[in-house]
Amino acid sequence: MSGATIIDGKAIAVRLREDVAAAVARLGREHGVTPGLAVVLVGEDPASEVYVRNKGRETRAAGMASFEIKVPATTSESALLEIVGELNRRADVDGILVQLPLPPHIDQGRVIEAIDPAKDVDGFHPINAGRLATGQPALVPCTPLGCIMLAKSVQPDLAGLEAVVVGRSNIVGKPVAQLLLAENCTVTIAHSRSRSLPEIAARADLLVAAVGRPELIRGDWIKPGAIVIDVGINRVPGEGGKTRLVGDVHFEDARHVAGAITPVPGGVGPMTIACLLRNTLVAAAARRGVALAV
Ligand code: GUN
Numbered sequence: 001m002s003g004a005t006i007i008d009g010k011a012i013a014v015r016l017r018e019d020v021a022a023a024v025a026r027l028g029r030e031h032g033v034t035p036g037l038a039v040v041l042v043g044e045d046p047a048s049e050v051y052v053r054n055k056g057r058e059t060r061a062a063g064m065a066s067f068e069i070k071v072p073a074t075t076s077e078s079a080l081l082e083i084v085g086e087l088n089r090r091a092d093v094d095g096i097l098v099q100l101p102l103p104p105h106i107d108q109g110r111v112i113e114a115i116d117p118a119k120d121v122d123g124f125h126p127i128n129a130g131r132l133a134t135g136q137p138a139l140v141p142c143t144p145l146g147c148i149m150l151a152k153s154v155q156p157d158l159a160g161l162e163a164v165v166v167g168r169s170n171i172v173g174k175p176v177a178q179l180l181l182a183e184n185c186t187v188t189i190a191h192s193r194s195r196s197l198p199e200i201a202a203r204a205d206l207l208v209a210a211v212g213r214p215e216l217i218r219g220d221w222i223k224p225g226a227i228v229i230d231v232g233i234n235r236v237p238g239e240g241g242k243t244r245l246v247g248d249v250h251f252e253d254a255r256h257v258a259g260a261i262t263p264v265p266g267g268v269g270p271m272t273i274a275c276l277l278r279n280t281l282v283a284a285a286a287r288r289g290v291a292l293a294v
Pocket of ligand 1: 097098099100101122142143272
């Protein structure tokens with residue numbers, strides 16, 4: 001058995017970050033602009049702290065300005081809306097990311113809607129979601145954008161493919177389905193309540209797994225030769241009392257059936273921050289009316 005091409009998300013993310021850094025340098029040279037990304041962290045969730053620290057480091061490494069705003073978990077919704085309003089007004093801030101999840105006393109939707117859509121580098125604002133759905137220029141959510149880039153790394157033209165997205169979240173499932181539609185795929189969105197999930201998945205030339213269920217998708221759900229993009233990051237018990245990360249796809253079985261597959265870790269994960277940097281660059285250029293080729 002020859003086995004699938006393993007899609008190296010880490011290497012593709014490195015190349016994207018290099019392209020972004022080169023474009024940032026050009027923007028500085030030719031237009032005197034340094035893109036700035038503000039990340040807001042409410043509370044002290046350790047996983048979120050790690051993400052925020054990594055985002056700051058990568059932002060600076062790409063030549064952009066990084067602003068970290070950390071406030072306690074007890075911050076009121078109105079105080080957070082004030083912070084977002086201030087970042088909307090700041091000329092040196094091109095991108096605003098409010099780290100999710102937020103504490104339960106804060107209405108996530110209200111905070112997302114308070115972000116200036118032109119600075120919404122997460123692409124979560126309903127204006128950007130609507131623009132994506134209607135084929136207008138939009139800031140596009142980072143993980144879905146990374147999924148499309150990884151699929152295109154093995155098949156540059158996705159037109160006409162039968163694409164199945166398993167998962168319907170606003171952050172991944174729905175936007176990745178919109179992006180696949182824009183690539184001229186025939187798109188099915190399935191989810192945990194779909195009947196006959198294995199049969200639906202088996203139709204896919206391109207399968208995107210984003211349900212958050214460890215190894216739900218088995219080898220025999222996969223059409224031979226399909227491209228499999230695994231968005232899942234699930235921590236499960238491993239050997240010797242340790243934990244290990246697995247995706248939503250049973251990788252060891254799937255790799256013998258698929259044509260190409262992303263590993264977990266090292267697949268979609270590294271693309272998310274790289275796409276965030278790309279979105280910050282795009283937002284900085286768009287806000288200043290500068291044309292970009294990225
Ligand atoms: N928390 C985990 N992933 C993300 C993300 O992509 N954006 C935001 N804002 N919060 C997150």
